[in-house]
Amino acid sequence: MLIITADNIIEYVLNHTSIFTNNHLFVEDISDFNPEEEKEGFVNYIYKVYNDEKSVIVKQARPYLKYFGEGYGLTPFRNVLEYETLRLRGQIVSAYIPETYYIDRENYIFIMEDLSYLKVMRFQLNKMVYFPKFSKQVGEYLAKSNFYTSELYLKPETHRLLQATFINADMRSIMENAAFIRAAFLGLNYNTPNKKLLNISELVWSKDEVILECYKMRDIFMKRGECLIHGDLHTSNIFIDADKMKIIDMEYTFMGPYSFDMGYLIAHLVSQFSAFTFKSNVEEGKRERYCAYLLHTIKEIYDYYVYFFNECWEKDGKEAYKNLKGYKESILETFLSEVIGFAACANMIRLISLVGYPDFDVIEDMTDRCNAQGLSIAIDQFMLLNRSKIKSMDEFIQVILDIRKDYVKNLALKH
Structure with a gap:
């Protein structure tokens, strides 16, 4: 299983998608639990990849709960099901569902719309x-x-x-x-x-x-x-x-x-x-x-x-x-x-x-x-x-x- 990090995620996004037209990208880890910065992430690894024109969210599930560490095992397949339900609900109530762009079922990674405008x-x-x-x-x-x-x-x-x-x-x-x-x-x-x-x-x-x-x-x-x-x-x-x-x-x-x-x-x-x-x-x-x-x-x-x-x-x-x-x-x-x-x-x-x-x-x-x-x-x-x-x-x-x-x-x- 490929583990995405702030060091390799830009290369990953460029190699696997055509979302960005140039390789001058930046990355931000937004998966921490930090209420002061309006973050409440416990389970997954989430990154924002962006340039001056566009930004996306990259989310990876690993075989454990991020907040509690590797001792708390959890199937990463949850990530695939989340992507599928986003696609399904997008057909029903599209106005209320973020757009999805890419799924890597082998490494439990998907890419979706950045909602930081909200x-x-x-x-x-x-x-x-x-x-x-x-x-x-x-x-x-x-x-x-x-x-x-x-x-x-x-x-x-x-x-x-x-x-x-x-x-x-x-x-x-x-x-x-x-x-x-x-x-x-x-x-x-x-x-x-x-x-x-x-x-x-x-x-x-x-x-x-x-x-x-x-x-x-x-x-x-x-x-x-x-x-x-x-x-x-x-x-x-x-x-x-x-x-x-x-x-x-x-x-x-x-x-x-x-x-x-x-x-x-x-x-x-x-x-x-x-x-x-x-x-x-x-x-x-x-x-x-x-x-x-x-x-x-x-x-x-x-x-x-x-x-x-x-x-x-x-x-x-x-x-x-x-x-x-x-x-x-x-x-x-x-x-x-x-x-x-x-x-x-x-x-x-x-x-x-x-x-x-x-x-x-x-x-x-x-x-x-x-x-x-x-x-x-x-x-x-x-x-x-x-x-x-x-x-x-x-x-x-x-x-x-x-x-x-x-x-x-x-x-x-x-x-």
């Missing part, structure tokens, strides 16, 4: 930037990606071929365990601001009812191969500005439930909401307006998803399904509760993860940070245990506000 959404949210078009954009991306890779549209044999092609067993295994099972992290050091928060988290995870509900969500995740999902859709994998949005990092792609990607994404908006509640260095009125914006964004993502899903159903759904009264409604009936459940699991696990969590890490005051993460735990636990009781997105938003109100009130009483 910004990483997570770090822009940390700066209180508003994105008025995002809800519609990501709602359309999710609905169309789901629908057109599902058996609602595809022939059964094509759907089964997708399932076989995107088994992605190693990456599935990571998510099946790391996203749902607290025991997956036993004996490891956590990214927690202090022991108090870790103790609170441990208290939540010691509850049999919490463990049971996480396993129920894991069961849905493992057994429902409804459509091709992104698998790791969060705000660090979204590049954005006021008008455009592009989604990256699809190496976790496999067939899963309609509800997973939205739940995983909403989890990160809930964490932002919790963080802004306690950013005492920001004027209260501005914080409250931004918290309201984040909750409104959650509601709009869901509403736009349903809108575009219905649009796809009417335009391209199979007649046998469209003529079956109540079938579409049955698909959407449990969608919201699953979204809420997946969001809760994702946030509870990430709060005690092995890597940084920039939503909270930017809060310099440790008391504020601990309070923010504690609020997230309170919201996540309630979401997980009560997801089936929440019947509308408006009710979900109100639940979050009510939990925050009680949480802040209890903090005030303690002081």
Whole structure:
């Protein structure tokens, strides 16, 4: 396997592609984890190759996780599947997918569009930037990606071929365990601001009812191969500005439930909401307006998803399904509760993860940070245990506000 580095990558790109018309190129390693520079790379080796006229991104997967070293083995074939799903999704929702230029299947390298004209959404949210078009954009991306890779549209044999092609067993295994099972992290050091928060988290995870509900969500995740999902859709994998949005990092792609990607994404908006509640260095009125914006964004993502899903159903759904009264409604009936459940699991696990969590890490005051993460735990636990009781997105938003109100009130009483 050829290992690309800053020393040989220019020669590699020139020898294998005709992207550049001259050999006066520069290279930059952009794969480091560095939130201050708006980088959050853990898994792969990523380089920017450029000149005055053009730039591209070169991404290589190696047989291990970059952030943890060679002791953490992982199939590099994930890189090939990511390239294939980018090409596939590019046929469905091209406006939201970076262009791809080249694949080296032998060395697990692909080259794609450089998105540096956009910004990483997570770090822009940390700066209180508003994105008025995002809800519609990501709602359309999710609905169309789901629908057109599902058996609602595809022939059964094509759907089964997708399932076989995107088994992605190693990456599935990571998510099946790391996203749902607290025991997956036993004996490891956590990214927690202090022991108090870790103790609170441990208290939540010691509850049999919490463990049971996480396993129920894991069961849905493992057994429902409804459509091709992104698998790791969060705000660090979204590049954005006021008008455009592009989604990256699809190496976790496999067939899963309609509800997973939205739940995983909403989890990160809930964490932002919790963080802004306690950013005492920001004027209260501005914080409250931004918290309201984040909750409104959650509601709009869901509403736009349903809108575009219905649009796809009417335009391209199979007649046998469209003529079956109540079938579409049955698909959407449990969608919201699953979204809420997946969001809760994702946030509870990430709060005690092995890597940084920039939503909270930017809060310099440790008391504020601990309070923010504690609020997230309170919201996540309630979401997980009560997801089936929440019947509308408006009710979900109100639940979050009510939990925050009680949480802040209890903090005030303690002081």
